[in-house]
Amino acid sequence: MADLKHNDEFLIEEVKFADVMEDGFHDHHHGDKYQSNFITHYIFSQDHKMIAKQFLITGMFWGVIGGLMSLVFRLQLGFPEASLAWLKPILGKWIVVSDGVGTLDPQFYYALVTMHGTILVFFVLTAGLSGTFSNLLIPLQLGARDMASPLLNMLSYWFFFLAGAIMFASLFLSTGPFSGGWTAYPPLSGLPQASSGSGAGMTMWILSLVFFVVSVLLGGINYITTVLNLRTKGMSLWRMPLTIWAFFITAILGLLSFPVLVSGLFLVMCDRELGTSFFLNEIFVGGQALEQVGGSPILYQHLFWFLGHPEVYIIILPAMGLVSEVLAVNSRKPIFGYQAMVLSILAIAFLSFIVWAHHMFMAGVNPFISNIFVIFTLIIAVPSAVKVFNWIATLYGGNIRFNPGMLFAIGFVSLFISGGLTGIFLGNSAIDIPMHDTYFVVAHFHIVMGVAAFFGMFAGVYHWFPKMYGRFMNDTLGKIHFWGTMIGAYAVFWPMHYLGMAGVPRRYYSFTTFDFSSQFAETNQFITIAAIITFGFQIIFIVNFFYSIFYGKKQTTRNPYGATTLEWTTPINAGHGNWPGGIPAVHRGAYDYGKGGREYIPQIEPVSDEEKLFDEEHAH
Amino acid sequence: MNARSMQYQNNRSKIHPKKFSLWVAMGSLCMMFAAMTSFYLVRQASGNWLQFELPSAFYTSTAIIVLSSITLHVSYFLFKKGNTLGYRMLMLASLILGVLFVYFQLVGWDQMNQDGIYLDGNASGATIIIITGLHAAHVLGGIGALLLANLHAFTLPHKVTETRKLRFEMTYTYWHFVDILWIYLLVFFMMTL
Ligand code: HEM
Ligand SMILES: [Cu+2]
Numbered sequence: 159m160a161d162l163k164h165n166d167e168f169l170i171e172e173v174k175f176a177d178v179m180e181d182g183f184h185d186h187h188h189g190d191k192y193q194s195n196f197i198t199h200y201i202f203s204q205d206h207k208m209i210a211k212q213f214l215i216t217g218m219f220w221g222v223i224g225g226l227m228s229l230v231f232r233l234q235l236g237f238p239e240a241s242l243a244w245l246k247p248i249l250g251k252w253i254v255v256s257d258g259v260g261t262l263d264p265q266f267y268y269a270l271v272t273m274h275g276t277i278l279v280f281f282v283l284t285a286g287l288s289g290t291f292s293n294l295l296i297p298l299q300l301g302a303r304d305m306a307s308p309l310l311n312m313l314s315y316w317f318f319f320l321a322g323a324i325m326f327a328s329l330f331l332s333t334g335p336f337s338g339g340w341t342a343y344p345p346l347s348g349l350p351q352a353s354s355g356s357g358a359g360m361t362m363w364i365l366s367l368v369f370f371v372v373s374v375l376l377g378g379i380n381y382i383t384t385v386l387n388l389r390t391k392g393m394s395l396w397r398m399p400l401t402i403w404a405f406f407i408t409a410i411l412g413l414l415s416f417p418v419l420v421s422g423l424f425l426v427m428c429d430r431e432l433g434t435s436f437f438l439n440e441i442f443v444g445g446q447a448l449e450q451v452g453g454s455p456i457l458y459q460h461l462f463w464f465l466g467h468p469e470v471y472i473i474i475l476p477a478m479g480l481v482s483e484v485l486a487v488n489s490r491k492p493i494f495g496y497q498a499m500v501l502s503i504l505a506i507a508f509l510s511f512i513v514w515a516h517h518m519f520m521a522g523v524n525p526f527i528s529n530i531f532v533i534f535t536l537i538i539a540v541p542s543a544v545k546v547f548n549w550i551a552t553l554y555g556g557n558i559r560f561n562p563g564m565l566f567a568i569g570f571v572s573l574f575i576s577g578g579l580t581g582i583f584l585g586n587s588a589i590d591i592p593m594h595d596t597y598f599v600v601a602h603f604h605i606v607m608g609v610a611a612f613f614g615m616f617a618g619v620y621h622w623f624p625k626m627y628g629r630f631m632n633d634t635l636g637k638i639h640f641w642g643t644m645i646g647a648y649a650v651f652w653p654m655h656y657l658g659m660a661g662v663p664r665r666y667y668s669f670t671t672f673d674f675s676s677q678f679a680e681t682n683q684f685i686t687i688a689a690i691i692t693f694g695f696q697i698i699f700i701v702n703f704f705y706s707i708f709y710g711k712k713q714t715t716r717n718p719y720g721a722t723t724l725e726w727t728t729p730i731n732a733g734h735g736n737w738p739g740g741i742p743a744v745h746r747g748a749y750d751y752g753k754g755g756r757e758y759i760p761q762i763e764p765v766s767d768e769e770k771l772f773d774e775e776h777a778h
Numbered sequence: 779m780n781a782r783s784m785q786y787q788n789n790r791s792k793i794h795p796k797k798f799s800l801w802v803a804m805g806s807l808c809m810m811f812a813a814m815t816s817f818y819l820v821r822q823a824s825g826n827w828l829q830f831e832l833p834s835a836f837y838t839s840t841a842i843i844v845l846s847s848i849t850l851h852v853s854y855f856l857f858k859k860g861n862t863l864g865y866r867m868l869m870l871a872s873l874i875l876g877v878l879f880v881y882f883q884l885v886g887w888d889q890m891n892q893d894g895i896y897l898d899g900n901a902s903g904a905t906i907i908i909i910t911g912l913h914a915a916h917v918l919g920g921i922g923a924l925l926l927a928n929l930h931a932f933t934l935p936h937k938v939t940e941t942r943k944l945r946f947e948m949t950y951t952y953w954h955f956v957d958i959l960w961i962y963l964l965v966f967f968m969m970t971l
Contacts (some may be wrong), residue, residue, distance in 0.1 A: 182857070191781045306795040378801045413802065417810035421817065428908060433898035436821070452826040452901055460820065461813060 176764050178740030179391040181303070186612035196651070202316075203735045204308035209315050209627055212293035214619070216315075216322065217286020218700065224277035225286050225328075225693055227270045234262045236686025238668050242541070252334070264667045268337035269355050271665055272653050273329065275340030276363070280370055280718045281325070283473045283611045285318050288412075289373075291476055291618050292381050292405040294625065298725035299399050299748075301390025301741045304734070306383040310376045321366045328362035336363040339665065341462055344437035344455045348429040351443050360430070364423050378409035385409075390724070392744035396500075397761070399723050399748040400493060403500050404479025407507045415468035422461030429453070456521050463514035472511045474574075475503060477614020478545060481567040483748075484617045485549055487721045488564035489556025490757060492749035494548040502541035509538045519587040520594045523727050528587045535585035542578055546571060562636025563621035569644050570613040576648075577606020580655065595665075598658025601651045609647040616643075616699070623703075624718060628731040629710030639695055645693030653681050722760050744775040800948050804955050807916065811959060814909050817964055821901055822970065830899040832967055833889035836910075839882035840964055843917075846875035848959045850924075850950050862936040869931045872953070873924045876917065883914050891901060906967060913963060917956050923949045 194439060202207060230249070233242060243260030246253040252266035269737045292309065297304055305311045328335040337355030338346030342363065350357045385406045389398075398406075427435040435450030437458045442448070486493040515523055515531040558564065580602040584590045593599060616639075623631045662675045669675035669682070717726035724744065728736050742762040750759040754772050765773075793801075821827070853868035887907060890896075895903035927949050930942070 300787065306799060310799075357800040375803070375806055379806075380801050383795050383799045387793075387798060413806040414809050417806050421810050421813040424912070425817070425908065428897075428904075434901075434904045434908070435898075436817075449898075454821070454824055457817060457820055457824075461817065464813070500845045 174485035175740075175742040175762055177391075177743040177745070179301070179743050179760070181741060202312060204304070204312045206293045206297050206304050206308070206311060207626065207732070209311055210290050212315050213285055213289035213293060213318070214626075216319065217282050218703070220281040220322065221279050221286065221696075222700070224274050224282060225696065227274045227277075229693055230262070231267055231270045231274070231689060232686040232689045234267055234667065235669075236683045237671055248714050265354055267667045268339075268353075268665070269334045270360070272337050272339050272355070273325075274334050276336075276367075277325070278467070278545075278608065279340060279473070280367070281318075281322060283607070283615075284374065284469070285370070287473065287611060287615045288405065288408055288476045289315070289318065289377060289617075290303065290615075291401070291480060291622075292377065292409070293516055294622060295401050295725060296381055296384050296405055297388075298394055298625070298736060299402055299723050300385065300388065301744065302384055302388040302725050303741070305380045306388060307380055311380050313369060314376035314380065317369050317376065321370035321373060322367065324362050324366040328359050328366070331358050331362070332359050333359060335359045339628065341459075341466065342423075342426070343462070343736065344426060344429065344453075345441055348426050348437045348455075349441065349443065349448070350430055350457075356562045363426055367423060368420060371420050373417050374412050378412045380408040381405055382413070385538075390741045392661060394460055394495075397744060397747045399479075400482040400496070400499055400503075401479040403503055404475045404482075407503050408475045411468045411472050411475070411507055411510065415465040415472075418461055419465035422458055425461075426458065443459055456518070456523075459518050459521055460514070463517045464511075466517065467514040468507075468510045470603070471506060473607055473611045474614075475506070477570065477611045477618075478503070480618040480621075481549070481570045482518075482552075483723070484563050484567040484621045485552050486749055487572075487621075487719050487749065488559045488561065488567070490559075490720075490751050491552055491556045492751050492753075494551035495544070496747065496749055498544055499548055502544040505541040506538060509534060509541070513538060516585055516587075516590070519590045525587070532585060532587050534703050536582065539578065539585075540584055542574075546575055546578070560637075561620070562631070562633060562640055563617045563619075565637065565640040565644075566613045566617035566620065570610050570617065572644075573605050573610040573613060573647070577602055577604075577610060581606060592661065593658060595663055597654040597662050597664055599656035601658060604654075605647070609643075609651065613643075615631075616640075620704070622721075622725075623706065623710075624639045624713040624730075627707050627710070628713050629705040629706055630718075631710055632702050632711065635698055639699045640703065642695030642698070643692060646688055646695060649688035650685055650692060653685055657681060668756075715777055717760075720758050721750045722750055724759050724761060727760070727762055794944055796944065797948055797951070800951060804952070807955075807959075811909070811913070811963070814905075814912065815817065815963070818905050818909065818966075819970065821905060826900070828895075829901045829971060830890075830893060830895055830903065832906075832964075832971065833886040833893075835882045835886035835889055836964060839879045840960065842875050842882060843879045843957045843960055844880065846872045847950075847954050850953055854946050854950055857931075857936075858938055858943070860936065860938065865936065866931050869924075869928055873921070873928050876921045876924055876953075880914055880917055880921070883910060883917075886910070902971070906971075909963060913960060913965065915955070916959070920949075920953050920956050923952060 169321065199205075200208065203212070219741065230242075230245065233240070242253050242262055243255050243258065246255060246260055247260075249262075249266070252263045253260045254263055255261075268412040293305070296302070325335075333354040336342070336347070336359040337353055338360070342360070346352050346356055347360050347363075350360070358610075385402060425434075425436045429436055429438055429450070433450070435453040437449040437455050438448065438453040439455075440447065440451055482493055482499060513531055513535045515528065516535045519528055519531075553568070580598065580642055584593055584602055620631055620636055623629070657675075657678050660674060660678070662669065662678060669678065715729050716728070716730060719726070724742060727742050729738060732738075744761045745764045746759065746761055748761055750761075753759055754769055821969075849868045850872040853865050853872060856864035856868065865900070887910070890903060890907065895907075897904050897907050927946065
């Protein structure tokens with residue numbers, strides 16, 4: 159049997175692929191116009207690889223903005239007495255200075271919390287994560303020249319950009335951005351006069367989100383069509399890497415759930431502008447009764463969470479896909495239970511549509527109906543546990559390479575376990591009743607979704623950075639970044655469980671006036687300090703990222719990790735169209751590691767006779 | 779052939795990726811209207827829901843949009859057969875019928891107003907106006923596509939190419955979609971109101 163060297167030869171530049179699918183892409187001179195000038199190459203690009211980078215860098219921009227916002231409101235929570243006057247040059251009138259002591263305007267505190275949630279959930283962890291990696295990897299790992307519609311793909315990015323621009327502009331409104339929470343429940347969202355952020359701020363919030371949904375839908379349509387129609391020869395669905403399965407199912411989830419959000423926002427808009435009363439009922443503002451009667455804010459919650467719960471899986475599934483791939487490559491082992499992994503993605507996706515009311519146990523939902531949602535919610539733990547088990551089994555006995563991508567992937571597994579367990583607490587309506595809207599929930603979803611999805615994203619960025627820029631990110635800085643973030647994130651969110659169990663409610667401006675919560679003053683200080691330090695570690699990542707684009711260690715071989723998948727068969731810095739000749743055909747699944755004494759066998763290598771024999775022997 | 783269409787040479791299924799994308803998009807739109815109609819049901823169940831007769835114009839518009847689907851489909855057959863006159867005339871007829879449909883929806887809303895059913899009144903009327911309005915907005919998109927198809931029909935020489943067939947098929951697929959969607963909504967309102 160051939161050894162590792164054989165593998166490398168199989169992929170070095172001059173070697174022809176064993177089998178290619180000739181699609182005639184290069185026979186016709188089509189004058190790659192979009193490569194030819196700066197604007198069409200870097201800005202209005204239709205190359206999926208460039209669009210991926212646009213999503214990533216825009217996502218990073220929003221990550222910094224959203225992260226800084228959280229530091230400001232954490233300062234308020236950790237150090238309510240301290241003067242924030244030094245922030246006045248940035249925040250202007252939102253810092254009220256009296257006697258030299260600057261305090262954060264409570265209204266703006268709510269705006270910050272709302273914007274932090276909206277930005278992180280939608281702009282960073284949806285667009286920045288799935289936009290980046292679906293774009294980068296779907297064509298490359300499936301053997302396609304590009305997405306089914308490069309034009310729609312480009313539009314998808316620019317709608318995202320537009321959504322961001324509107325949200326960004328809303329930050330500078332004199333009445334402030336929307337401040338009713340990222341879930342935008344009425345009446346705070348439905349009545350322009352409800353609070354200062356509910357006026358123009360909310361109008362812009364809705365507008366921004368509608369454009370955002372357009373972006374998600376255009377992207378999703380493309381991802382689904384590409385996966386189903388443009389796979390290379392031999393790439394059956396069951397040979398697709400788990401990354402692709404995850405992106406594919408994520409896109410379906412988005413397409414089925416985001417339109418429901420649009421419906422809800424549309425009705426909110428009608429309540430605001432047209433005087434309907436879908437969600438409003440007998441409300442008094444400033445001592446005056448409003449005319450609108452008969453509406454129900456609970457109906458909005460149903461519409462919102464019908465999107466909202468699938469949305470959390472839209473965030474986590476791509477991270478799971480990336481982690482599965484990075485774990486297998488760096489353990490030099492096949493992913494444990496490939497089919498079970500796919501089936502559990504499907505099961506999670508299906509279940510995610512029938513659990514939304516677990517966010518509404520305290521909204522007056524009939525307890526008997528709650529029970530049904532409790533059961534479905536708890537069932538999600540089963541496919542989730544299957545995935546966790548399979549990741550651990552993949553690591554077990556592996557020949558593990560602890561590079562930054564791998565560290566973040568392992569960290570992801572740890573976080574997903576910690577956060578998933580608290581999900582099971584909350585999924586029981588009886589336990590959720592005291593826990594709802596406390597810091598316990600904040601801890602749960604930050605660990606399981608916020609930080610875990612970031613870890614998946616970091617794993618992906620470190621691992622596929624060479625695919626994007628032809629260079630590597632610095633390993634040492636990557637490891638420092640990992641340990642700082644891993645320890646920091648737990649330091650921030652672990653103590654929040656205790657706050658929550660004591661009943662400390664989320665979204666409060668200050669706790670000092672209540673006895674039961676003022677005892678947590680030091681805990682809150684600790685959390686704030688940990689948050690600032692953890693943010694500092696992210697700066698290391700950003701510096702490393704941009705430095706490495708220009709000065710990182712150069713990628714010299716096509717397949718630096720010895721991975722099996724197709725993206726490593728293209729030239730380094732591949733042009734538009736990805737493969738210079740025909741597209742390589744595929745002969746096996748994506749996880750042939752350590753098979754028959756060989757370290758790895760690329761998907762493009764035909765199955766040899768010896769191997770067939772080996773497979774038959776092992777089938778019994 | 780250009781780079782774009784070359785790219786589809788490795789298409790695996792019988793259906794063209796663009797058409798497939800359209801189907802995916804229509805699936806997504808279905809969810810939007812499913813959300814709207816389930817909102818309707820839940821809102822209705824919570825009471826304070828006035829009953830009224832659907833305006834008669836909605837039935838007229840139904841007949842019109844069904845007819846327009848038929849003319850459009852026949853136009854497609856004539857296009858493939860090479861019957862230029864028939865193709866063009868029925869194409870134009872479909873467009874006119876499409877515009878008429880929206881006109882009769884307007885008449886319908888006006889009839890509702892005259893019966894004292896307003897957008898800012900009871901939720902039953904408001905919900906129906908909103909849902910039919912949202913549907914009409916999607917019909918307007920279809921009218922845009924029909925306008926383009928008419929432009930092609932009347933300005934381009936009548937040649938049956940793959941690209942033009944595909945365009946035509948996508949146009950009528952979407953048009954039938956808004957047609958069926960309307961029938962669904964109408965039956966839904968008739969059964970529940
Ligand atoms: C074992 C699986 C899980 C269960 C049983 C579970 C259960 C729950 C429950 C019952 C709540 C509502 C708590 C309350 O508001 O009182 C909740 C909140 C939340 N969960 Fe989970 N969860 C699970 C996994 C996840 C995952 C994987 C994610 C994301 C990737 C996630 C994201 C969230 C978010 C974002 C919220 C809070 C939303 C908000 O109120 O702002 N959960 N979870
Ligand atoms: Cu949920």
